[in-house]
Amino acid sequence: MAHIVVLGAGLGGSIMAYELADEIGKGDTITVVTKDPTYHFVPSNPWVAVGWRERDDITIDLAPTMKKKGIKFVTTAAQKLHPEENRLELIDGSSISYDYIVIATGPELAFDEIEGLGPHGGFTQSVCHIDHALQAKVVFEELKKNPGPVIIGAVQGASCYGPAYEFCFILETALRKAKIRDQVPITFVTSEPYVGHLGLDGVGDTKGLLESEMRNKHIKWMTSTKVKKVEDGKMTVEEINDDGSSKGEKVLPFAFSMMLPAFRGIKPVSGIEGLSNPRGFTIVDQHQQNPKFKNIFAVGVCVAIPPMGPTPVPCGVPKTGFMIESMVTATAHNIGQMLRGEEPSNVGTWNAVCLADFGDSGIAFVAQPQIPPRNVNWSSQGRWVHLAKIGFEKYFMRKIKKGTSEPFYEKMGMSMLGINKLKAVKKG
Structure with missing residues (x-):
């Protein structure tokens, strides 16, 4: 019987909990700890800023879905992670003990x-x-x-x-x-x-x-x-x-x-030797596992990734939705393996798929892998991107509300490449 804590309930944390629910055994439990009881679809924020969406259009109360999935949902912010004690301290003075913890907090905005x-x-x-x-x-x-x-x-x-x-x-x-x-x-x-x-x-x-x-x-x-x-x-x-x-x-x-x-790691998981880098991001290996604390995993924007190379002004590497989704799936399977007494073997694909909406058109791109040299290095533009972004918003919101763990970004990326090949055939 193992207790798994997911710290954070944004893009990475919410689907992390859903995918873990499909991996754990009878008697294992999951607790999600978050300071915000609602999920909001971050990619729609630019629309909100010009009045094209309202708060209620892109937010979901997570408690009912977590309850339906049998996941304990704690809406109290973290104070400090104590990895040597396998304990997460909360701001109200209470603590949660864990066998495994997945850090999925997103960043602190600097x-x-x-x-x-x-x-x-x-x-x-x-x-x-x-x-x-x-x-x-x-x-x-x-x-x-x-x-x-x-x-x-x-x-x-x-x-x-x-x-x-x-x-x-x-x-x-x-x-x-x-x-x-x-x-x-x-x-x-x-x-x-x-x-x-x-x-x-x-x-x-x-x-x-x-x-x-x-x-x-x-x-x-x-x-x-x-x-x-x-x-x-x-x-x-x-x-x-x-x-x-x-x-x-x-x-x-x-x-x-x-x-x-710029981003940095949140304070509760920063400044811990062997766990976080100088910016507070969590250090992980190819299995999303921290090398020092083997029962700690991390997914999403909070993960430490070195920049691609020197630039005149510092530029960080983004963690796109596709990349985060692949981290989540690998982590869920790896924890599942450890619960069964096996060594973790799953590695995220770390590809990038993006729909950049421009209000009435847009640009889409697929990078596989995200960091060059790449097997796929594709971009396209048109009104179809704007329409696809709207469809993506509705689909993903439905996914979060229903608590499904279906990987969507990969399907979207393959669909976009399929559209591109179809266009090429028609032109030929």
Whole structure:
């Protein structure tokens, strides 16, 4: 009889619990620990920020589904993990003992690393959380009343670039629909060495596709750029040359800005020797297992992955939905093996599949594996991506609500490649 704790109930944690429920034996138990009792579909946050979705459209109360699956659901935040004691301390002073624990917390958002950044006392907006997106919506409504310059992008050390591009183009579409696009100059500011790098050194022709889309939509861009500080209505940035030297600083005015921050691990699992790296991300091997504490696994954005290579401004590697899903499946099977007295042998595929919605079109890409060189390196664009993103949102929400463990990202990736082959046949 084993007790397995899943810390976190976002994309990785919720499906982690569902897949574990299919692996455990009679008498084994699962407890999910989370500070937020509701699941919200993060990929829809850019739509929320321009008023195309409301909170209730993309949130699910997890308690009924967890109960149906026989999973204990604790909605109290973690205080500190004590791996030597196999104990998770909660902020209310209580503790939960475990035989195995899966860390699936997602990241802490490092707004504080740049003066004036972020929605918590800063001057920029975010789409990393539903609460942030709703606050951004309020500021966006003010922008429509008083149009002015807009800055969208991702700061140095960020490891999630897709939502920045998505929001930039979604905002541009929303401004056109409001018939004020001509009054709103848009600048995309990013730490990436080139547009479409995405922390992945590009996928297919993401560089060409995104640059072309920006030119068509009259969006200016600045790459290899650090954000030095943000003040009310102005952002100080520094462009960096390929050799690391400075091109100089600029002060950019804005009426609205959304900048994605760098990530780090959450405090309850940070600063533990052998478990976390200096940024607080959890160290795992190819089996998603921590090398020092063999009964600790981790999945999702909280996992430590080294950057792809040196860039003039630091860029992290994203953990996409497909990658997270493959981590989850491997972890569930590996814990199942250990419960049966076997050695873990499952390895995640770590592929990337992405639908980047632009409001009325979009770009899709498949990278297998996520880190080059790749067996598949494909990207495409069109209105079909926008429609596919809507369908994906509805399907995934249904999956979370029903508590199914069906792997969807892989099917989606294969479907997109099938569409591409069909197009190629028709052209031929």
